[in-house]
Amino acid sequence: MERYLHRALCVDACPEAFYHTSEMTCQPCSENCHLCTGPDHCLKCTSSYYVSDGVCVKLECGEGEVEDPDYDDCMACEEGCKKCVLYNPRHCLSCIEGFYNFQDGCYKYCPAKTYSVEEDMTCVPCEDSCVSCDEHECYWCETDFFLLEGECVSACPDGFYGNDDTNDCEECHLNCATCGGFEDDDCLSCNEGKMLENGECVAVREVCPVQTFLSDGDECVDCHPTCESCSGEEENQCTKCGKGRFLTLQQTCVSKCPAGSFASQRSGVCEACPRGCLQCLDAQHCSRCETSRKVQMFLQNGQCVKDCVRGYPAGQMCHSCAAGCSSCEKNATHCLTCDKPFLLHEHQCVDECPSAHTVQDRKCQQCPTACRECTPLGKCSGCEENHFLQEDLCVPSCAERFFEDAERGECLRCHADCALCNGPSSSDCDACIDPEATLHRGACSAPCPSHQYRDSTTGECKAALFQWLTGSCQTLLLHSDASDSSLEKDAPLWFCFSKRKKKHRRCCVCVCVCVCVYGSCVDGCPTGYYAEESKQRCEPCHASCHSCVGKQSQQCLTCKAHLFQEAKECVETCRHSHYGNAVSRTCEKCDPSCAECSDGGEDGCLSCVPGLVYLRTEGRCLPSCPEGYYHDSAQHTCESCHVSCKTCSGRLSQSCDSCYPGYELSEGRCESGCDPGQHPVIKGSGIACQECDSSCLECRGLGPSNCTVCPAQAILEAGGRCLLCCHPEEDEDFATPQQDCCNCTETRGQCILSTNLPFRKEEEEEARGNLTIFIIASVLLVLGLVVVFFLIKHSRSKGAQSDLPPRGYTKLGSAGGFGSSSKYGGYTSSSSASHSGYTSSAGGRFQEAELVDISGHRSVTKEDEDDDDDDDEDIVYMGQDGTVYRKFRYGQLGEDEDELEYDDESYRFR
Known part of the structure; x- marks a missing residue:
């Protein structure tokens, strides 16, 4: 067994705050570290420190918090505490504003038997026997004490009696020296010259002396020593008791009445307490209530009640709610209902609801998200800045077919023709609802008939022209002559070429419902571009857009792969109360309970809207914490109780409110035997x-x-x-x-x-890595051989067709109009010209197309050659970079033909 050297001793294991080294010694952990595995890898710190990246960092708690020695974290002080004592969060050192300091605690209202001093916000205790007082006098005394001229006395002086109903010393009847009440038959002793008879002071006459009774033999016999007057000599034959004693139902005189009864100073008898009262001062003032498993009674204003009225239970007593609060729980300021005209807001009674709230059942209900004002039914009637009212909700941007009216702060419906718009008129469209319609100056019009285009100035449909020009060109947007300078520079697309040695030129003009892309006329822009009507060109979208209707960032139709679409804008992060849907790549609204979320479910919350608490373990926002959790009012979260508690008010083991079966609650702890x-x-x-x-x-x-x-x-x-x-x-x-x-x-x-x-181990990982590389390389080699094999086979099959004419380029036709074509030297000449991957059709529209093999597949007749000889033409084609190249006629020269002059000209589009 391994042993380690520690302070010149060999031990089986290093003690706490030490770690063992490879040299078999025990070395101390870093400062403030209680448990570690190395000098820079602490696992547990001493009190007031916590682990961060393997080292111990001093715990810094904020206002109203104190270090938690059990969890190396900060815990909340008692309510009202600004600063409290370590190990005892209920021991306040200072109070927050609005709370009074008294005996190491902070109170919203000074407790019983104290009065408040507003200058230094403290509570000062009354005299020992006084319950309610101010700095000048006492107003209410404790049990067994009476109020006499602003002071509490245990017994009223001669000539006064203690009124149990008011706890005041009041004057006796004038015939009495001492008394138990104000009536003339309430005397306890008489003035000189008077004698007491049945409570009255009467003139002296011949009677049996006190504490004797007249027997049947007309003799005065002594009563039992406890009786003042009696009907017999036994202890239970008293009829009246002396001072300090009271007559029970069993006719005995006692100094202390039995449980369930009280000593009546007025009658001198032990009278029964009210029902449910275990101890009482009189018939109206109970001091202790009966308790049992079936019935729980609480003491309130001298009465035993099942439910506190305008108060909350704590222990066996009802404590009053704060002013304006008609019912409360937990503490005086945690209101449930309010007195009129107050309104309930976050368990406080307020004069009026704050902004973005509405009144419902005398409660302040928060309006929906972004609402500035709303109706009692929760429908928005006004929105916060940068939000617009749409269908009783406030939204950051209007839905499709609506536009934002900034002046009214509302989303108004577009014209019926518009899919997107910036105003209510039919000429305010940004996009059309009909995909076939044409957008012209904000208006959506039906598409022009075949071979026609819409004039950008007048908006009228005109004949589309695409032909070879000679002579006058007035109707084709050209000047009268056909020189280079005659070309309209604003024409959507143009290029010129010469025919052999002839000096005159022929020009081609594209006039259609089209735009120019890399020198080609097309009727729709490719992805990432939009049609700029004024220039008849495809302009690039904003960098964030994948497709768009304009150059602004708020004109996107779809977004780049790493962005989310929020209305017509592409963003990296969705706004408050929305999340990015990774599938649809759109910003979608969180569940109504969530302020922030990771998905749209009710269990995807990251934080909650006001009024709800966050249960982090389930990602849910709830009205209150479930069993086994307590409400952290500072963070508005549900935190786990200590495992020994069933319900609790804090995370410590001494913060339990109820226990599991077999355990009993003792001073906040759940204990068993x-x-x-x-x-x-x-x-x-x-x-x-x-x-x-x-x-x-x-x-x-x-x-x-x-x-x-x-x-x-x-x-x-x-x-x-x-x-x-x-x-x-x-x-x-x-x-x-x-x-x-x-x-x-x-x-x-x-x-x-x-x-x-x-x-x-590293050796195993390295071996596995080498094996993986070898397998991948082998697979790639096999795939490469397969590709080479198929390429060779394909090239051989091409060689078998060597007798076919060579491939060529598409040749521009000579005749005006659409659809005409001619054959020359095995090459096709057609009015359907291919440019930059776009092919024109007879309808004047252009679609994206692949390069087409246009090699001829039939013999050329003599008649064909004669026709072409009359009007021999050059070949014009366009490169992908937008440059137009001129090629020459194809095939062999005839005997009677002159050698062609080859000039290598090219024209680039603007």
Whole structure:
């Protein structure tokens, strides 16, 4: 067994705050580190520090927070605390504004038996026996005390009696020296010359003395010593008791009335307390209520009630709600309903609702997202800046077939002809609803008939011209002569060429419903471009657009692959309350409960709208936290209770509100009568104790998922299991590493669940990498050989067709009009010209096309040759870069033909 040297001693394992080295020694961890595996790899820090990148960092808590020694995190102080004491968040050192300081606590209102001092926001205690007071006098005394001239006395002086109803000292009847009430028969003693008889002071006459009774033998016999007057000599034959004693129903005199009754100063009798009252001062003032499993009674204003009125229960008493609050829970300021005319907003009673809220059932309800104003039914009537009202909702951009009216802040419907628009008129269209319609100056018109185009100035349909020109050109947008300078520079497409040695030129003009792309006339722009009507050209879209209707970033139709489409704009990140759909690549709205989200489901929230709390473990926003969680008011999240609690008010083990079966709540902790390492099990009417699982030090039930305290080096995860830290490498101390483990590199005392995967050594990884490279190279080599084989086979099949005429270029026709063609030297001449991958059809429209093999496949007749000889022409074609090249006639020269003059001319389009 390995042993390690530690301070000149050999030990089996290094102690806490030390780690073992390869030299078999124990070395100290870094400063403030409690558990580590190396000098720069701390796993657990001392109190007030947390682990960050393997080192311990000082915990800095904000206002209203204090260090949590159990979790190396910050926890909230008691409500109202600005700063509190470590280990005791209820011990306040200072209070936030609006709270009073009293005995290490902060209060919204000063507690009973104190009065407030506004100058320094403190609560000052009243005199010991006073319940309610100010700095000058007492107004209400404790039980068994009476108010006399602003002070509390335990007994009223002679001539006064204690009024139990008002707890005041009041004057006796003038015949009485002392009394129990204000009537003349309430005397307890008489002035000189008077004698007491049945409570009245009468003139002295011959009677039996006090504490005697007249027997049947007309003798005065002594009463029992406890009786002042009696009907017999037994203890239970008293008829009246002396001072300080009270007559019970059993006719005995006692100094303290039994439970369920009170000593009536007026009658001197023990009278029954009201129903449900265990102890009382009088018939109207209960001091303690009965409690049982079936019935829970609470003390409120001297009465025992089942439900607190205008208050909330705490312990066995009802505490009053704050001013304006008609019902509350948890504390005085957590209102449920409000007095009129107040309105309920976030559990506070306010004079009026804040902006973006509406009143419904005397409650402030938040308007939908981006609403500035809304109706009680939750329909928007006004929107925030940069939002528009559409169908009772506020949207950042209007839907299709609507446009944004910035002045009214509304989305108004486009004209029926428009798919996209910027105004209500039929001439405000940006795109047409009819895909065949033509957009001209914002108006959508039916398409022109075949062989016609729409004039960009007048909007009228005119005959489309595409022909060879000679002589006058007035009707073809050209000047009267046919020289180079005669060409209209604004014509959509033009190019010229010469015929052999002749000096005159012939020009081709494209006049159609078209635009110019790389020198070609097309009737639709390719992806990434839009038709700029004023220039009759295809202009590039904004860099963010994949397709568009204009150059602006707000005119996209589709987006680049890495962007999301939001209305007509392409963005990297969707706006608030929206998320990017990775499939449709659009920004879609989150669930109504989410302020931010990762998808559109109700369990995809990242944060919540006001009024809801975030349950991070499920990604949901809820009205309140479920069982086993508590509401963190600072973060508006549901955090897990300590595993020993069923419900709680905080994360600590002493913050429990209720417990699991077999446990009892004691000062905020859930405790059982079992020994450490055992848990209670209910059997019949009794409770037995069983051993915890071997992975737990303490637990709340059977199995490894009910741990509450873990052994050293193990961390308690939220599911109740004790797990070790994940090990990136195989550790000799762990022969079989467990699958589930805690990621201790990022934790602050909480278990971040991970999976411990086996890692291979570097030599194994290198060998596997070399094998992978070899396999990939072999597959690529085989595929390459297959491709070469098919290419050779294909070329041989081409060679078998050597008797066919050579391939050529498409040749421009000589005759005006559409559809005419001629054959020459095995090459086709046609009015369907191919340019830059676009082919013109008889209808004047251009579609994207591949290069077509136009080799002739029939013999050329003599008649054909004669026809072509009359009007021999050059061949014009266009390169992909937009340059127009002139080629010469094809085939062999005839005997009577002169040798051609070859000038290598080219023309580039603007």
